[in-house]
Structures are given as C-alpha cells and as structure tokens.
Amino acid sequence: MAVSPPRPKSFAMTALRAFEAAARLGGFSAAAAELGVTPGAISAQIKSLEAELGAPLFQRTAKGVVLTPLGAQSLPAFGQAFDQLGEAVQRMRDAAAPRVVHIATLPAIAQFWLSPRLPRLRAEMPGTEISITALEQPPNLKRTSYDLCLFFSDTDGTVLAEDVIFPVCAPALAERLESPLDLLTVPCLYDTSWEEDWEHWLAQAAQPHHIAPRGPVYSLYALAVEEALNGAGVLIGHETLLAPYLARGQLVAPFGQKATLARALRLWSMPGRSAGSASHQVFSWLTQAGKTLPHPA
Structure with missing residues (x-):
C-alpha cells in the first residue's frame, strides 16, 4: 500500500507580502496602508511567519521595527519576486484584453484636469472604461492594481x-x-x-x-x-x-x-505593458491628445 507522507507546510502568501512590504517601507503602518489592512494584521502575519521560521525577521523597539540580519538578507530576493509577480499579473490582464483602465491620481487633478477630458477620450476610445481613484500620494504600481498614475512629480513618468x-x-x-x-x-x-x-x-x-x-x-x-x-x-x-x-x-x-x-504633471505606468492593451492606449492618448486639448469651455 502506497504511503503519502504529509507535505511540508508552505508559508502563507499574505504573510510573505506583509514581510516584504514592511521591510521595504520600514514599518508596519506603512505596509498596512499599502496593502489595505490594519497595522495589527501586518504584525500578526509577520509574527506567524517568524513562528514558522523559528527566527525573528524584525527587532521591535520603542521607535518602531528594524530588520534583523535574516530579514535584511531576505528582503532583496522577495522584493524582486514580488516585482516579477506584479509584472506577470499585468501581462495576464493585458492578455485577457480587459477594457477597464484604473487611474490613480490626486483629487484636484481628477476634478480639474482629467475629468473634463474624459468625454473626448470615451468618444475616441469606445468600449474602454476609465476607473479613477483619488489618492493623496502615488501608489506603488508594482504592488497595486492601478494601471496608470497621474500626479505632480519631479521624478517619475512623462511630463504632460x-x-x-x-x-x-x-x-x-x-x-x-x-x-x-x-x-x-x-x-x-x-x-x-x-x-x-x-x-x-x-x-x-x-x-x-x-x-x-x-x-x-x-x-x-x-x-x-x-x-x-x-x-x-x-x-x-x-x-x-x-x-x-x-x-x-x-x-x-x-x-x-x-x-x-x-x-510637473506627470503620467506613468509599469514598464512592459503590451502596446495593444487598453492601459497603453489610454497612456498614449493622454500623453498626446490629452495634454494638447483646448481647455474645456
């Protein structure tokens, strides 16, 4: 009779995400904000991961948390892995040909710059749905489901x-x-x-x-x-x-x-987006027709 030995338990993906975000951003609160959960949830996930590892990843201090040597050694590989995962997810979305483009932008830009241009964009790109989320700070596109970022910035993206x-x-x-x-x-x-x-x-x-x-x-x-x-x-x-x-x-x-x-007012997306994807087409429209539109009457 064949014997099926129990498989070693894998680490939970949510716990690994919590570790990578907290290590990259330097704290549980910042990781919680990026992942859309509470700092307590991040802390619990990391404690669970540390318990399964049998070793600490962070040192807890009165001023916050600091990576242990094990945590610091592990971060680069996990950062690269989640970068690649984010790019793979975007390529999958492009291949599935969704016509929904999620734009993250500052509330003032959404109201005064982007919204007046949407009627013409919809007319020239029928079938494409534009979803807008107003945020005070640009999100990390490698860690979120947004397609485009439109913010005032002095470093990122194409100047509009x-x-x-x-x-x-x-x-x-x-x-x-x-x-x-x-x-x-x-x-x-x-x-x-x-x-x-x-x-x-x-x-x-x-x-x-x-x-x-x-x-x-x-x-x-x-x-x-x-x-x-x-x-x-x-x-x-x-x-x-x-x-x-x-x-x-x-x-x-x-x-x-x-x-x-x-x-400057800048627009950016994750590298490697398919030229045929809706997000790439909206990006091209905003960087060309969008920035040269006559001001709405």
Missing part, C-alpha cells in the same frame, strides 16, 4: 504640463489689488496639499520678505477654488488645473509674476 503657479482671485477682488503688497490686506487661501505654494511663489517672484500671506486653510483644493470663485480671498492657482476658469474670466491673475515649480 509644467506646474506654473500664481495668485488668482475673483474679478471683483482683483480690482482692489494693485501690487503684491496688497496681499497683506486680503485673505490668502491655503490648501493643505500645497501649503508651501505661497512661499514658492513669493520666492520666485522676488517679493519682499515681510509679505506673509495669512488666511483660511482648506483640506481640498476644490474647496479653496470654490471659495476663490466666491470672492473669499486670493488663492495660488495651478495654471494647468485652472486654465478654463482663467479663460472664462471667472478667475483672474491680479499680478504678472508667475513661478514654475520643479515638479
């Missing part, structure tokens, strides 16, 4: 537009402003995503150091734009986002000075 900034406000308010010194007498609106915009503009426009704009702070750029349209104050406008409002005269630039930031 420079990030040119300058103060904007409603026409009625602009009538009261003759020089940047008048910013001391009106509310200056802030967006928490770009709190340093005022400082960047003042520095590049060579304005006096004693100008220190102060005013309401908004958690979303869209809210700050709405308040600027309502005449509540002066906002630093991003030209590539607010060009339609400027073209229609709903917002005006009371001063001539502009500043160009190191970052």
Whole structure:
C-alpha cells in the first residue's frame, strides 16, 4: 500500500507580502496602508511567519521595527519576486484584453484636469472604461492594481504640463489689488496639499520678505477654488488645473509674476505593458491628445 507522507507546510502568501512590504517601507503602518489592512494584521502575519521560521525577521523597539540580519538578507530576493509577480499579473490582464483602465491620481487633478477630458477620450476610445481613484500620494504600481498614475512629480513618468503657479482671485477682488503688497490686506487661501505654494511663489517672484500671506486653510483644493470663485480671498492657482476658469474670466491673475515649480504633471505606468492593451492606449492618448486639448469651455 502506497504511503503519502504529509507535505511540508508552505508559508502563507499574505504573510510573505506583509514581510516584504514592511521591510521595504520600514514599518508596519506603512505596509498596512499599502496593502489595505490594519497595522495589527501586518504584525500578526509577520509574527506567524517568524513562528514558522523559528527566527525573528524584525527587532521591535520603542521607535518602531528594524530588520534583523535574516530579514535584511531576505528582503532583496522577495522584493524582486514580488516585482516579477506584479509584472506577470499585468501581462495576464493585458492578455485577457480587459477594457477597464484604473487611474490613480490626486483629487484636484481628477476634478480639474482629467475629468473634463474624459468625454473626448470615451468618444475616441469606445468600449474602454476609465476607473479613477483619488489618492493623496502615488501608489506603488508594482504592488497595486492601478494601471496608470497621474500626479505632480519631479521624478517619475512623462511630463504632460509644467506646474506654473500664481495668485488668482475673483474679478471683483482683483480690482482692489494693485501690487503684491496688497496681499497683506486680503485673505490668502491655503490648501493643505500645497501649503508651501505661497512661499514658492513669493520666492520666485522676488517679493519682499515681510509679505506673509495669512488666511483660511482648506483640506481640498476644490474647496479653496470654490471659495476663490466666491470672492473669499486670493488663492495660488495651478495654471494647468485652472486654465478654463482663467479663460472664462471667472478667475483672474491680479499680478504678472508667475513661478514654475520643479515638479510637473506627470503620467506613468509599469514598464512592459503590451502596446495593444487598453492601459497603453489610454497612456498614449493622454500623453498626446490629452495634454494638447483646448481647455474645456
């Protein structure tokens, strides 16, 4: 009678993913954010993996976690393996010919730049469905199911537009402003995503150091734009986002000075995507027709 010995138990893929993410990102909380689980779940997965290994992968300290020599030695191979797995998954999706393209982008870019261009994209690419997720930070495409990233960045991807900034406000308010010194007498609106915009503009426009704009702070750029349209104050406008409002005269630039930031509006995807895939076609459309579209009326 044949004997079937029990097979050695394999490590759980979720535990290996938890280890790789925590080791690469330097902590359980960052790994939890990337994998969409709680830090407690990451901790439990790694403890389970360490128990099966019979050796620790992390040293727990009051300031966080640090890789043990075993963990540090293991990370490069697991990082490469999950990179290859991510690329294989993307190739499988391309070969299956899905017509859904998942784009991760900043909320302001989604509302002011991408959304107005979607009607023409759909008309020119019938049958392709565009799914948009608004995120504050770019995701790691090798570890997520997004196809494209569209963010202001100074390193990644193809440049679609420079990030040119300058103060904007409603026409009625602009009538009261003759020089940047008048910013001391009106509310200056802030967006928490770009709190340093005022400082960047003042520095590049060579304005006096004693100008220190102060005013309401908004958690979303869209809210700050709405308040600027309502005449509540002066906002630093991003030209590539607010060009339609400027073209229609709903917002005006009371001063001539502009500043160009190191970052730019950039689009990127994982390398190796099939030229016939929907994600590659949308990428090509956005880098060509998308960035040269006339500003929506």
